[in-house]
Amino acid sequence: MKRDVCMRLAIGVATLNVVMIAPASAQNAQGWTSPGTIQTFSARQWGADLNIPGTTNPMGCSGVGWVRLETSMENYQAVYAMALTAASAHWQIQFWVTACDTDGTPLVAAAISPVG
8 A cells, every 4th residue: 555655656746747847838938049140230229129030939929030139138238239249240149038029029038149
């Protein structure tokens, strides 16, 4: 009896772990965009919109090929500087997107780019 209870508990914990780890969907999840080269860099009062044709975003936002940097981001200056450098040097860059803005543009939280 004791062994049977322990076995049921182990199976229950294993099942719970699988459910907690498995993502609900590939869409609408935070993550990295596909790599791309910035074609348009639109600086605005509230931040910047960047056009990166051909990129995909894991959030499934309707603003395909665009990302938005907002000045309210804690690391805005660092991400903005990295994006501006990548744009001027024609380097590929990826962005970590966390949400879709009201107009469907993916909102950025971080960036990564190979140097050179």
